Amino acid sequence: MTMPAVRPEATCITEQGRTKLSTATSETDRLLDVTEAAMMLGTFNESGVRYPRRLIAERRIEFVKLGSKVRIPESAIRDHIKNNTVRPIRLANMGEAA
Template identity: 45%
Template sequence: MADRLLGVAEAAERLGVGERFIRRLVSERRIRYVKVGKHVRISDTALDAYVEARTVEPVRTRRSGFRAAA
């Protein structure tokens, strides 16, 4: 099945950001995109890859206990 191509507005809505942010990602070439004539389209997998590459895993630290107040 072919990957769905999203417009800038649809991509912005999916990520929960503004259209300006998506356009900046495209202009800085920080996300994969397709040019269809003068229109920019971003595939579902490109958005998934962008999110996956920037996902930060939590760091778990063990607490050594509580200190007494001075």
């Protein structure tokens, strides 16, 4: 499925405020609707589109506003997953076991 061309006046809402889409995402970055974002996040079966919509409402993820439509760049989903991944602690870093 090919995505339609993005309108040049589209803006991306980030923590720093509105920026032009061309500076916020790459030219090849897919824009996902909230259903696709929920599927990529793995939350669709449990909560439908509530989780990505909450991320948008709380401004915790980048999103693009195209008229009344909201789209999330695929790279923003990948970044969100990466930034919220908790790495295991090695036992050597914890000291001696009791």
